[in-house]
Amino acid sequence: MSSFISLNGIQKSFKDETVIKNVDLAIPRGQLFGLLGPSGSGKTTLVKIIIGLLNPTKGTVHIDNQTMPSLKLMQEIGYMAQSDALYSELTAKENLQFFASIYGIPKKKQKQRIQEVAKIVDLTDHLDKTLEHYSGGMKRRMSLAVALLHQPKLLILDEPTVGIDPVLRASIWQDLKKLQQQGTTIIVTTHVMDEAEKCDNLAMLRDGYVIAQGSPEQLIEKSNTETLEEAFLHYGKITYE
Amino acid sequence: MRVRAIIKRIVQQFLRDKRSIALMMVAPLLVMTLLWLVLDLEQYDPAIAVTDVPVQMQDLLEEQDATVEEMSSAEAEEALQDKTVDAHLIWDQDQVKLTLEGSDPTASSAVQQVLNQASKQMNPNTLNMEVNFLHGSTDLNLFDNIGPVLIGFFVFFFVFIIGGVSFLRERTQGTLERILATPLRRWEIVIGYLSGFGIFIILQSIIIATFSIYVLDIYMEGAFWSVLVITFLLAIAALSLATLLSAFAKNEFQMFQFIPVVIVPQVFFSGIFHIESVGWLEAIGKIMPLTYGADALKEIMIRGQELSAVLVDVWVLIGFSLAFILLNILALKQHRKL
């Protein structure tokens, strides 16, 4: 089976600094895939390359057998950026309505979808507030709601649960699992190990290299360690020796 | 339609931002009014010290609204030093001597004009001319003359600031990148943005033109709607230029740095000063949108021309806007290749 998403020899340089160094990834359809790595390892950069917001210096990205960037595929992708890119003068509902129209969701269905996603991120009671008056975590949840709005086939979430309390975080992960069962492919970046453990497959990123790939269990087993954290340190060491 | 969604969003956002609305709609009126107060003053009436001047001449000078004061030469010299008078006129048998204070050109020319008029009446045999105006009238003062340029300038200036900063904010707060992660095409973003702002620009043009023409009573011979067409074209050029330049600014402060470089020079070349005599200066003016907008506004407002008489200006302004819009669409490639 050819994979849903494939990255071939991706490199990315800003001026003279190379931040992504020859990354190959293959992500099957329907997987919950985690990109795990410390701050500055290149997670955001890699994710932006996947959706086409950054052009790789070298290499290609294919999604569903099409080369990225592709406007047709954009319609199928839900993206949650690391920094909340929302219109702070507008209310949550107006923000959602705007994105719903951009994705061409018919008027009738918009209302229903807005209620559905608001429920997932637990913002139903705050839809009429302008985002200026939202807390950091509420904005984070809003960003996730926007990403889910048009029921994309592929979800790309850049550190989705930063600043969200443990209870809601658990419920969001449950919802992600549910979406996955409905056939959605999900890519999540994180530097939190217990979140990484919930992924089907992981790529460990460090300084722009993928230092290890596999399911959390495989990674722990192969490195002869007890926890993902130890495994991560282990693979880091091998690469640097 | 996706462009419509962008337009709707911009209107919603702008309506919530009361300060920016005020800056765009009210601030130009305020500045126009101040300039009007300054420039629309009655002409300057000079004060002239006289020594041994015949009473007949003194009366004639006073008829020209000059303030005449008799004093000795020594007193007059002191008065000139203290700037209590603008000139000193001495009648020494057939020798007439005029000493001007001289530091203020307006006062100096006012003195000379008053003296000219008076001596013409003393000696009616000199050439008697009947003066007619093809355009304008004797009442056409400085404000009427540069008013059309000012209208054009303020439309350009305020649209540039507000349009530029708000597009810049889309870049800095990441929303521009965010909507590039949707199926929106680059041209849809640019057109949506310009159209959303276009609504407010049309309003602004109407407000500024109405206020200048009907409240400040600026000299106006042409058709009102022609003025609107030109101010609107000028504003679109300003908006598309501002959004383009915002790609080269990292923050609001850097956006404001474009004002002395891009905006202020346009004033010098747009017809307030006469630069026809210096070829290369005129050439610089030719690459500035305001030159064409101001020229068209002058033709319409002062010379009463139809829009058809300023077609060149109209087309050049449209050309500028189209070029800026295309460059805008290209500049978005820095975010997304497609």
Ligand SMILES: Nc1ncnc2c1ncn2[C@@H]1O[C@H](COP(=O)(O)OP(=O)(O)OP(=O)(O)O)[C@@H](O)[C@H]1O
């Ligand atoms: N536009 C840019 N210009 C220059 N360097 C950049 C740019 N964007 C990112 N970088 C560099 O690329 C590297 C990776 O950044 P990236 O944002 O992908 O890290 P990250 O893994 O997402 O980190 P975090 O967990 O803190 O979000 C960093 O060293 C950063 O300085």
Ligand SMILES: [Mg+2]
């Ligand atoms: Mg990041």
